[in-house]
Amino acid sequence: MLLAPEITPNAYTTPLRRLLGPGPSDISTRVLQALAKPTIGYLDPSFVGMMEELKALLRYAFQTKNALTFPVSGPGSAGMEMCFVNMVDRGDKVIVCRNGVFGNRMVENVERCGGQAIIVDDVWGQAVDLNKVEEAFKQYPDAKVLAFVHAETSTGALSDARALCALAQRYGALTIVDAVTSLGGVPVLADEWGADAIYSGSQKCLSCTPGLSPITFSDRVVAKVQARPQKSQSWFLDLNLLLGYWGETTRTYHHTAPTNSLYALHEALLALQQEGLEQAWARHKSNHEALKAGLAVLDIRYVVEETSRLPQLNSIYIPQGLDDKLVRTAMLQEHGIEIGAGLGALAGKIWRIGLMGYSSRVENVVACLAALESVLISQGYACQAGQAVAAAYQSYAQQSLS
Amino acid sequence: MLLAPEITPNAYTTPLRRLLGPGPSDISTRVLQALAKPTIGYLDPSFVGMMEELKALLRYAFQTKNALTFPVSGPGSAGMEMCFVNMVDRGDKVIVCRNGVFGNRMVENVERCGGQAIIVDDVWGQAVDLNKVEEAFKQYPDAKVLAFVHAETSTGALSDARALCALAQRYGALTIVDAVTSLGGVPVLADEWGADAIYSGSQKCLSCTPGLSPITFSDRVVAKVQARPQKSQSWFLDLNLLLGYWGETTRTYHHTAPTNSLYALHEALLALQQEGLEQAWARHKSNHEALKAGLAVLDIRYVVEETSRLPQLNSIYIPQGLDDKLVRTAMLQEHGIEIGAGLGALAGKIWRIGLMGYSSRVENVVACLAALESVLISQGYACQAGQAVAAAYQSYAQQSLS
The missing domain is CATH 3.40.640.10 (Type I PLP-dependent aspartate aminotransferase-like (Major domain))
Incomplete structure (x- = not known):
């Protein structure tokens, strides 16, 4: 007599996410198709x-x-x-x-x-x-x-x-x-x-x-x-x-x-x-600058000083009074956006926003800031809707001039 | 100055194969789609x-x-x-x-x-x-x-x-x-x-x-x-x-x-x-029996005696006078069928025909025997086209009666 199956699951369906944590990053359709x-x-x-x-x-x-x-x-x-x-x-x-x-x-x-x-x-x-x-x-x-x-x-x-x-x-x-x-x-x-x-x-x-x-x-x-x-x-x-x-x-x-x-x-x-390494590095830098501009408006500080800061991984201090888990869960469940928690000694103190590889796209920067603003406001944080997003757009505009 | 790319490859395109070696085995569309x-x-x-x-x-x-x-x-x-x-x-x-x-x-x-x-x-x-x-x-x-x-x-x-x-x-x-x-x-x-x-x-x-x-x-x-x-x-x-x-x-x-x-x-x-373990085991056994019947007609002998023979991995001696590499290459290039070589002490002496998992299908047994007959005949081996395939079908018929 064989042991019966414990469960009868359905085929697994993945939710749609923007992966803005410390990895994995968003995978493009062309890569997913190659995989299959x-x-x-x-x-x-x-x-x-x-x-x-x-x-x-x-x-x-x-x-x-x-x-x-x-x-x-x-x-x-x-x-x-x-x-x-x-x-x-x-x-x-x-x-x-x-x-x-x-x-x-x-x-x-x-x-x-x-x-x-x-x-x-x-x-x-x-x-x-x-x-x-x-x-x-x-x-x-x-x-x-x-x-x-x-x-x-x-x-x-x-x-x-x-x-x-x-x-x-x-x-x-x-x-x-x-x-x-x-x-x-x-x-x-x-x-x-x-x-x-x-x-x-x-x-x-x-x-x-x-x-x-x-x-x-x-x-x-x-x-x-x-x-x-x-x-x-x-x-x-x-x-x-x-x-x-x-x-x-x-x-x-x-x-x-x-x-x-x-x-x-x-x-x-x-x-x-095909993109070219230098172009890829420049893209990571550009999207980082825009995110940074938005976070500045939200008065959110970086963990790492500017000279040694990774453009693709933005570690930021969780503003006082905010609940780490609650904010990340709202980002994920309400906005489909994954951002990373802190590890080890930094757990509960920082978030890690990744803009890595295919995740480093304008639409992700904007969506992340918009979602973050919205979640923070709902948590009673003092900021104004749309301002972070506006700052990001302004950064992109300035970048295209220079 | 960066090092330039060495090559500019195209997107990789896989050939269509029947995987009848020692693994990997054929992957069903549903599994490939889940992967992607x-x-x-x-x-x-x-x-x-x-x-x-x-x-x-x-x-x-x-x-x-x-x-x-x-x-x-x-x-x-x-x-x-x-x-x-x-x-x-x-x-x-x-x-x-x-x-x-x-x-x-x-x-x-x-x-x-x-x-x-x-x-x-x-x-x-x-x-x-x-x-x-x-x-x-x-x-x-x-x-x-x-x-x-x-x-x-x-x-x-x-x-x-x-x-x-x-x-x-x-x-x-x-x-x-x-x-x-x-x-x-x-x-x-x-x-x-x-x-x-x-x-x-x-x-x-x-x-x-x-x-x-x-x-x-x-x-x-x-x-x-x-x-x-x-x-x-x-x-x-x-x-x-x-x-x-x-x-x-x-x-x-x-x-x-x-x-x-x-x-x-x-x-x-x-x-x-969904298939059930017992049904999967029976399927492996059934396709093994049919392959075995076909190989017998070709006068090809198994390495392992019947009592300890794996249905999903058929190790067979390479008939005398046949070139291992040449036959496997013809199977692959002309028929799209991968069969396995021998490893270690058995290299050059045996082939390993896998009928594992999704590879264990009637169409693979028949295709493999048909291709093997054809390649062996072209190499001057004494056998008659169609007989191995016929023996496999006969085995299936007998199995369905019993």
């Missing part, structure tokens, strides 16, 4: 051809010539873990910059690999302090790796990746860079920076569905990994094994590739290339 | 409701009441690794049954976790020998875990999971069961067997797109993991952390869930539940 193309085998010659294109498209997005550039078959945290389990040996010292949730996740990774994390702490919401990192290198000149988050998704702070990579090189350390939220939204220049490992996520400024982690490794990393005497502690994320499938010559089975997600990433990257 | 539904946030109340349904649907598929039943955000090998990194401590003895590629992957996992693998080898293509496993337990009564592959995708052999689980229980060991190729195709009865951890893959007999690994853990495993003094060596696959997102009460962010792939899995599992 018929599945084929992961060793099919047609699929293998698509993989080669995907690698080239990713190299453009990362601004690199690294041969080993491909999407990991898992979310950004799998990409993060792939870097650490392949690049950190037991006992290795790793300098980790921690100015938010994801820096802390890096510390966890180092420790689980048996490495020694040298933690450089900065206040959440601030960029990584270069001087502190230099101090750490002076104290631990034998550190093997410097790991930092380029764009902290938990705070909206952008750090100076170019300077951090240069610092690591001066001390002979490899770099691991988290570009989950930055890739496609602000400049990520792997080769110019001389970064060794950069991982990202598909669902932020690339506006592909969640579940993949684009990654790129310098030839230095490949040489180190190939010469490593011991095996990586992860089979699934073992770079030496993955080289057989994503590498340059062979296509040996390692695991079944997530074919349809890869179709979607191909299309999302194609869209990015 | 608009992305929403992974903490959206609507999405959280869908997750609950997904867990219930998976419990039916696994035939379990285990609370901790959910899809891992990665392929089957991530599901495999999740079991080992959470259930194996350094120094633990783990009895691993190895009768194909995936048993060997389990050995790799044990060793990378710092465990000691006690390997029970069987000839590839044969079921796991219970006596050998019992011998291993007698020799190593302190073994903590027994790990085995229920349905070896590399050979098409089915092992007696019920007996193996019973054996482990007698010796006080937990079980890790690979049901990647079995779930949905032949009985997988988690609770009846008393299995502790079973993982599967989305892209085999569930006929969902590749990239997810459905998994179920007994309460014994949950208790062990929660009481574990040290952290799992993997952050991404740490069950204690994942309990916060997929567990019973909370929905705490761990990683961004692959929303769209989960929509597709929900739909694929719904289709399975």
